[in-house]
Amino acid sequence: MALKVALLGCGVVGSEVVRQLARQADDLAARVGAPLELAGVAVRRPGRVRLPEVDPALFTTDAAALAVRDDVDIVVEVIGGIEPARTLLLDAVKAGKSVVTANKALLAEDGATLFAAAQATGADIYYEASVAGAIPLLRPLRESLAGDRVERVLGIVNGTTNYILDRMDAHGSGFSEALEQAQALGYAEADPTADIEGFDAAAKAAILAGLAFHTRVTAADVHREGITEVSAADIASAKAMGCVVKLLAICQRSPDGSSVGVRVHPAMLPREHPLAGVREAYNAVFVEAASAGRLMFYGAGAGGAPTASAVLGDLVAVARNRLAGARGPEETTYAGLPVHPMGDSVTRYHVALDVADRPGVLATVAESFARNDVSIKNVRQEGHGDDAQLVIVTHMAADAALAATVDDLRRLSTVRSVASVMRVEALADG
Amino acid sequence: MALKVALLGCGVVGSEVVRQLARQADDLAARVGAPLELAGVAVRRPGRVRLPEVDPALFTTDAAALAVRDDVDIVVEVIGGIEPARTLLLDAVKAGKSVVTANKALLAEDGATLFAAAQATGADIYYEASVAGAIPLLRPLRESLAGDRVERVLGIVNGTTNYILDRMDAHGSGFSEALEQAQALGYAEADPTADIEGFDAAAKAAILAGLAFHTRVTAADVHREGITEVSAADIASAKAMGCVVKLLAICQRSPDGSSVGVRVHPAMLPREHPLAGVREAYNAVFVEAASAGRLMFYGAGAGGAPTASAVLGDLVAVARNRLAGARGPEETTYAGLPVHPMGDSVTRYHVALDVADRPGVLATVAESFARNDVSIKNVRQEGHGDDAQLVIVTHMAADAALAATVDDLRRLSTVRSVASVMRVEALADG
The missing domain is CATH 3.30.70.260 (ACT domain)
Incomplete structure (x- = not known):
């Protein structure tokens, strides 16, 4: 008996999810224990999407109806942004659907509402794709390190800014020149604000801090500085000190452990630090835990295929859970640590x-x-x-x-x- | 209601597990949803172990009885080696206990028997600590990448040999000199055979290949060459080419995808490869997947505290599963790909x-x-x-x-x- 998947959104990531669902159908069925079947694809303009893998009858503009349809088991959301994604996912969870989402903005702003609804109905919410694309972070932080005490998370979680800073470091170019280059190569958007002002990294920092410290953290709790003020002279100063400049997402316990700080800003890192070698648009997250010591997770932080890989991994997990009548680990916020101010x-x-x-x-x-x-x-x-x-x-x-x-x-x-x-x-x- | 944990073995890793269970009792209880309580610790000579955290009455020399005792929910095995570990774990699984093990040798030689028994009783077998200590690999490979196609795994999974080769590279020393240094610093054992001849890495390669390719692979399937023949001249040749020499565990699909190769041998790696920067006794595993692209997982591959971190992460996971009446993902060997010869x-x-x-x-x-x-x-x-x-x-x-x-x-x-x-x-x- 197949598990039915509703896909909300069909842009770069969504299209890749559809392609992989078709291409890997047999493998996915073997791993899940049942076939995964596309129940519908919600898009704004059906005429615009060309995907030979999808029966045209599956396209719909009525995302709200699709998300709660009786025959749907799992809802995959790759629309992004707060609304309509929040309402769609909330309704889906209330209707008992398992949810897979890549929506960092929504989770960082109002994850609490979603998780509370999921708690009430026993639904799964998986969101590996929301932070650092294909890099497995959710499971390592929330499961592998569940028996350890995470002290600090230091991450390069935005590929655009890493590309710009890496270029400034490698070529001695200024910020504007490096940004133009990034835009020309498709690493930065026409309006790069979300990336270069650190909004994207701040949302991811909130999610990482929540997982690391078993505490609810929202994007508003995150101190945020972008990279627009980083000059060629700063990069040169860093070089003279044997450092590179990186935009870091930093989640850290206070020295006495009674609070946590979450911040995004450019910082100098010694060249021998494992994060210093993260070039171009790659992402990496460095974790310091009391027993595990230093860990690093490295990979592609964005792009259709890497993000789809994370979505599909979650899809297999929630599908397995559904078949077993089980649930993945819930959000744990028992620690409830206060977030201290940047000062x-x-x-x-x-x-x-x-x-x-x-x-x-x-x-x-x-x-x-x-x-x-x-x-x-x-x-x-x-x-x-x-x-x-x-x-x-x-x-x-x-x-x-x-x-x-x-x-x-x-x-x-x-x-x-x-x-x-x-x-x-x-x-x-x- | 507490979950009762039986600990088999109390050496470096076991002692650290005991310490962390005591030190983190409240956190672990909050994450699991119930306290974890030590039901007994099986050791060979109870007089030898000094652990103030353990009620002396909990020590026993009768591991076989402890592993199947009615009140025990979870069995943690950190004895190592094939017997008596195999019999103990098999009996535990047959008695419906959840199992957490760090035993790479046993899993690589006869995991099949254990997994089959677990399948029959619905017991969990978790083994994150068996490969690369604290580095989360099990969940990333078996869960995060469950929607992707892993093409190749390239790992530095033995800290002793990495320390020796790194020293040869940094100081120009010969193999014997570097080995002596490693022994003096406690990175190599008095009898270093298992490490320097690649047996340890081969067992880990078998486990990684099984996870990556959904295929059963045993240590006997792994082509194995150690590092004893690596000379200072080889290291110098590598340097001249812009390379370093690393002992690699390589799990790779054949070009047509119809078989897999699993091998451990020293190899030259370009210095710009992310694995080339892995210094001293650190471990790292580089994964190439069709959609996710290149991923790397880096951290401490051995030692009491890092290995205990992995054991405790698994302990939390199996405890959560037990409370939920659920099971973690089973071993998947549906692909059943043949392992091709080294040639x-x-x-x-x-x-x-x-x-x-x-x-x-x-x-x-x-x-x-x-x-x-x-x-x-x-x-x-x-x-x-x-x-x-x-x-x-x-x-x-x-x-x-x-x-x-x-x-x-x-x-x-x-x-x-x-x-x-x-x-x-x-x-x-x-």
């Missing part, structure tokens, strides 16, 4: 200052750090005379203290300008 | 020949390759006169044809000696 996050700063090259400058600058309780890891002076620049890397401190230090520095008469400020992650503190 | 595996050779430096040598050598249908990708001559060496890298060819070519070369009068032969993996064929 309480503990990190390091790299600060480059254009200064007057005269005695006493370093003392004045050092005094600003000391006043804010920020300890300096190292200082070096580059150039001299009018070109003198002080480059300072701090030890770990609260972000608020670091930011206050920079404000202080801006007010010093001996500091001509603060040329660059960037956080530095993943260096062992010495 | 049919398609690979590339790097061959270094000490030759007489005179006209016609290259022609004679090239003729040997041509006669065996092996096409040459590039040749370079190093040195001249008595020191002349020809370094040849082939295109992809069947291993048997490559081996026959080397036999031919050894018989040529113009070839003084075949200085080095090593396979080259993961280069795009040009």
Whole structure:
């Protein structure tokens, strides 16, 4: 007896799901224990979609009806965005359908509503495709590490920004030039805001933090800075320190474990860090756990086929569960840890200052750090005379203290300008 | 109502499992939905084990009785080896206990018997800890990629040999010296045979291949070569080509997909390959799938705490299943692909020949390759006169044809000696 699948949305990912369902029908049936059969495909304009694998009679514009149709067992949503996806999935879950979704925005904004509804009806909600495309993260975090304590998750979860920063690093180009190149190659959209301002990464950070810390985290809880301010000079400074600049999604427990911080911002990473070698549009997530130690998951973070691979893996899982009358692991939010503000996050700063090259400058600058309780890891002076620049890397401190230090520095008469400020992650503190 | 756990074996991993069960009791209970309670710990000499976390009354020398005791729900086996582990687990499964094991040797030799028994009673057998310690591989391969077609798995799955080869690469040391260093630091055992001869990696390769190809593969099916013959000169040759030498576990479909090859041997890998950057005793597994593309999983492959993390993740999973009256995904061997002999595996050779430096040598050598249908990708001559060496890298060819070519070369009068032969993996064929 076949399991019936309703597909909501048929863009790049949806079309690939349809193709793979047809191409791998026998394998999928063997793995599930029953054939998977397409019950319908909801699209906005049926005439536009050309897929020889689909009986044209299966196309419908009535997604709402399809999502709750009696003969449908599983609903796959690849429309994206908050509405109508939320209403469609909520109705599907209430009608007892198992759900597979790639919708990071919806889960990061209002996953709670969906999970509560699923809890009530015993429906499965699987969403591996919502974070880092084909890279298995959901199962590793929510199942493999279920017996461990995750301390920190550090991820490159947006391919567009990684491509841009990698290009800036490899070619010395500026941000705008690298963005144009990314757009020309299809790595960035015509309106790149969601990527370059960090919105996409912030949604994924919320989902990762929720899984890692058994706590509900929404996109609004995530401190977010994009990469538009990253300059060729910043990249050069990073290089001089043996670092690369990456847009990181960072989910971290506070030192005493009583709260968590979730943030997205560009940061310097030492070149020997496993994440530093993640080139082009690839994604990777680095996990530090109390017992497991350091783990990294690497792969294609976007694209039709990789995302479809994640969707189909979930489809097989929920189909197996359905046949067995079972459910996958539920969302666990038992820890309920508060999300602390960015100012309480503990990190390091790299600060480059254009200064007057005269005695006493370093003392004045050092005094600003000391006043804010920020300890300096190292200082070096580059150039001299009018070109003198002080480059300072701090030890770990609260972000608020670091930011206050920079404000202080801006007010010093001996500091001509603060040329660059960037956080530095993943260096062992010495 | 607590779930009762019987622990068989209490060495490095077992002790850590006990410690974590105590330390994380509340978290584990919240994640499972019920407390996990130690029902007994089977050891050979109870007096020897000092664990303040365990009520001394829980120790027993009667593993057989503990494994089937009525009040036990879950049996965790960390004894290792074939017997008595096989009999203990078989009896446990027949008695309907859920099983978590780290026993790669047993699964690679006789997993079939265990899985068949589990099928009959509906028991779970989870074994994440058996391959690459804390790195989640079981779930990614058997669940996340269940909707994809895995083409190839390339793994560094033995930390001891990776440490030795990394040391040879970084310090130019010979094999024996690097082995001694590894032993001094505790990365290699006093009798290092299982690691350096590739037995450990071969067992893991069998398990990975079974998961990747939905086919039963045993350790006996795996072509195995260790690293004892790898010389400082081989490492230097690899360096000259921009490569590193790694002991790889390779699971690969034949070009027409009708069979699979599973092999463990040292091989050259280009430095830009993600696996090439895996240093020291770390492990990593690189997966190529039709839709997902390239994925890599990286982390600690051994050690008490990392292995315990994998065991505890499985423990949470089987406990959840038990509470839900459900089962995890079964072993799938529906594809039943034959394992082809090593001679049919398609690979590339790097061959270094000490030759007489005179006209016609290259022609004679090239003729040997041509006669065996092996096409040459590039040749370079190093040195001249008595020191002349020809370094040849082939295109992809069947291993048997490559081996026959080397036999031919050894018989040529113009070839003084075949200085080095090593396979080259993961280069795009040009």
